[in-house]
Amino acid sequence: MDTHSLAHTAHIAGPIRWVAGAPCLPLHLPEGNATLAGPVAGRYFLARCADEVDGERTEWSIYLRRPLYAVQRRGDEWLLHLPPDDDPGHGWLRRRAKSAPVDLLGPFGNGFSLPEDGRNLLLLADLTDNPGWLALLLGVVEPLLDRGGRVTLLLRSDGSVGEAALSQLPIPVEVQSAPDEAAWARALNGAIPWADQICAGLPRSRYASLAQAIQAKRFRLEEGFCQLLVQADILCAVGACLACVIPTANGGIIRTCAHGPVFDLTQLAL
Numbered sequence: 001m002d003t004h005s006l007a008h009t010a011h012i013a014g015p016i017r018w019v020a021g022a023p024c025l026p027l028h029l030p031e032g033n034a035t036l037a038g039p040v041a042g043r044y045f046l047a048r049c050a051d052e053v054d055g056e057r058t059e060w061s062i063y064l065r066r067p068l069y070a071v072q073r074r075g076d077e078w079l080l081h082l083p084p085d086d087d088p089g090h091g092w093l094r095r096r097a098k099s100a101p102v103d104l105l106g107p108f109g110n111g112f113s114l115p116e117d118g119r120n121l122l123l124l125a126d127l128t129d130n131p132g133w134l135a136l137l138l139g140v141v142e143p144l145l146d147r148g149g150r151v152t153l154l155l156r157s158d159g160s161v162g163e164a165a166l167s168q169l170p171i172p173v174e175v176q177s178a179p180d181e182a183a184w185a186r187a188l189n190g191a192i193p194w195a196d197q198i199c200a201g202l203p204r205s206r207y208a209s210l211a212q213a214i215q216a217k218r219f220r221l222e223e224g225f226c227q228l229l230v231q232a233d234i235l236c237a238v239g240a241c242l243a244c245v246i247p248t249a250n251g252g253i254i255r256t257c258a259h260g261p262v263f264d265l266t267q268l269a270l
Contacts, residue, residue, distance in 0.1 A: 006105050008103075009101050010078075010102045012102065014098055016082065018165075019071055019072065021127075023082050024072075026078070026079055027077070027078050027102060028076050030076065038111070039112060039139070041136065041229075042139070042261060043110075044068060044109050045067070045070070045080060045105065046105045047067075047103070050092070064235055081135055105237065109237075109262070110261070111262055112139070112227055114197065119148070120149065122191050123140070124200035126155075126203060129156075129202065133201030137200075137229070138168075141173060145170055145172055150174075151173045152173070152176065153169070155177045157178070189216075192218065193217050193218070197225060199227050200229070204246070207265065224264065229261055230268075232245075237257045249266065249267060
């Protein structure tokens with residue numbers, strides 16, 4: 001991999017913005033770079049969380065780059081999901097002033113892909129597992145709506161998703177919320193037969209039951225029908241450190257950073 005072509009000096013575009021209930025870091029990235037083309041949802045950057053003076057880092061306690069998943073792109077401005085945790089690298093990024101530089105590598109990974117003949121998209125997000133799932137799926141909505149498709153969003157939520165977060169969704173998106181497991185199962189069983197494709201942000205504990213639900217309603221789980229965004233411990237982005245490996249359906253392992261982070265459900269559950 002030619003990491004030189006993936007190296008970018010981004011600049012902070014303003015304060016943290018909240019998108020669909022998730023904090024996002026706005027960054028200006030140079031337009032015209034071919035590596036920045038392509039899908040947004042499901043791809044990520046690696047951010048170096050330290051200043052540099054005369055070619056030397058000024059902060060060595062934050063050594064590893066942090067993965068930041070892409071949420072949205074408007075021209076040269078990108079919104080990258082910045083988890084609201086106590087990680088020192090994320091804290092360093094939150095403290096950056098407007099116009100301050102941020103050293104990025106990327107974007108890496110295989111994002112979501114939508115077939116040209118697909119018209120009915122079902123989005124699944126378990127916000128009880130990760131409140132950021134909804135924001136990370138938004139990038140697939142507008143391309144589908146732009147070509148006349150329909151989108152239904154099914155949320156597993158305890159009710160903490162505010163109206164402000166849902167108001168950022170395009171008006172044509174139908175939203176269903178399941179407050180408990182029984183409601184989730186009923187809504188899922190009702191939506192699967194309608195969908196041409198599923199894109200999901202779910203914990204790995206739900207993969208097997210999702211595969212079973214699809215098989216029950218469609219008789220079989222076909223490759224290309226359901227894609228999953230997997231979050232793992234991404235460190236190197238080239239598959240060398242093996243920190244991001246996850247189990248596959250055939251009993252093997254696969255590297256999330258290099259072969260994902262979006263996978264077909266058939267790869268991870270049967």
